[in-house]
Amino acid sequence: MDSAVLITGCSSGIGHTAAHFLKTKGFRVIASARNATDVASLRQQGLEAVQLDLADEASIESGFKEAMTLTGGRLYGLFNNGAYGQPGALEDLPTRALREQLNTNLFGTHHLTRLALPIMLAAGQGRVIQNSSILGFVAMPYRGAYNCSKFALEGYTDTLRLELRGTGVHVSLLEPGPIETRFRENARDAFLRYIRPADSRHALAYRQTLARLEQPGPSSRFSLPAEACMAPVLHALTSSSPRIRYPVTRPTRMMAWFKRLLTDRALDKMLAKAGG
Numbered sequence: 642m643d644s645a646v647l648i649t650g651c652s653s654g655i656g657h658t659a660a661h662f663l664k665t666k667g668f669r670v671i672a673s674a675r676n677a678t679d680v681a682s683l684r685q686q687g688l689e690a691v692q693l694d695l696a697d698e699a700s701i702e703s704g705f706k707e708a709m710t711l712t713g714g715r716l717y718g719l720f721n722n723g724a725y726g727q728p729g730a731l732e733d734l735p736t737r738a739l740r741e742q743l744n745t746n747l748f749g750t751h752h753l754t755r756l757a758l759p760i761m762l763a764a765g766q767g768r769v770i771q772n773s774s775i776l777g778f779v780a781m782p783y784r785g786a787y788n789c790s791k792f793a794l795e796g797y798t799d800t801l802r803l804e805l806r807g808t809g810v811h812v813s814l815l816e817p818g819p820i821e822t823r824f825r826e827n828a829r830d831a832f833l834r835y836i837r838p839a840d841s842r843h844a845l846a847y848r849q850t851l852a853r854l855e856q857p858g859p860s861s862r863f864s865l866p867a868e869a870c871m872a873p874v875l876h877a878l879t880s881s882s883p884r885i886r887y888p889v890t891r892p893t894r895m896m897a898w899f900k901r902l903l904t905d906r907a908l909d910k911m912l913a914k915a916g917g
Contacts, residue, residue, distance in 0.1 A: 650723025652679035654822030658867035695749030746790035781916030818890030
């Protein structure tokens with residue numbers, strides 16, 4: 642088996658943990674990050690790393706080209722991990738903000754996946770892992786842009802999996818739920834960039850949103866460290882029959898059951914309370 646794996650969003654969190662973890666498991670890891678300073682830091686940590694900004698097609702293409710130069714044109718795995726969350730009520734969200742959310746979380750992932758697939762198809766084997774979310778199959782208020790991007794990623798991935806049947810290239814979804822990362826810090830920056838709380842009828846909810854995003858420590862009593870995602874990632878890369886979905890945290894598994902068992906209105910009531 643070829644062992645080269647390209648991972649996006651490795652500056653922190655799940656991507657950073659996965660890069661180091663998979664290297665210890667014998668994979669040829671090519672870590673990537675959006676900022677040059679983060680790329681330099683990854684290299685200082687002993688990782689092969691390239692600069693790749695999912696919001697910029699030219700950066701995706703140059704980063705992928707550099708990664709393939711490092712691996713001699715071989716690629717077994719692609720872990721599409723890089724993403725961010727744009728908070729805010731949809732009525733307050735400028736179209737530009739929604740476009741930027743989709744550009745990074747969906748269109749950039751698509752552009753990179755299209756570059757990787759010909760190499761995997763030519764080899765007759767490969768693995769694509771998409772980092773989705775609990776918010777890829779249930780919606781919560783004030784997370785509409787992120788919901789939109791992750792719901793789309795789930796549909797995209799389900800379609801891609803069907804189209805790759807019989808090729809030797811397997812596609813899996815990772816559905817983490819609350820994981821201890823810098824996600825809230827990045828979401829806070831995105832919130833302050835585009836939302837004007839004082840001008841909105843959601844001003845009270847926004848104060849609660851900011852308090853949640855600025856709260857130190859785990860975001861939930863169910864939060865797990867990024868290491869909790871490593872066993873699913875390894876299984877998706879190494880199993881002869883990788884799973885279609887890998888729920889990681891207790892809330893993810895619970896919400897999957899609630900979505901099956903509850904009526905839409907009952908689920909709405911629960912999600913409005915949980916996310917409001």
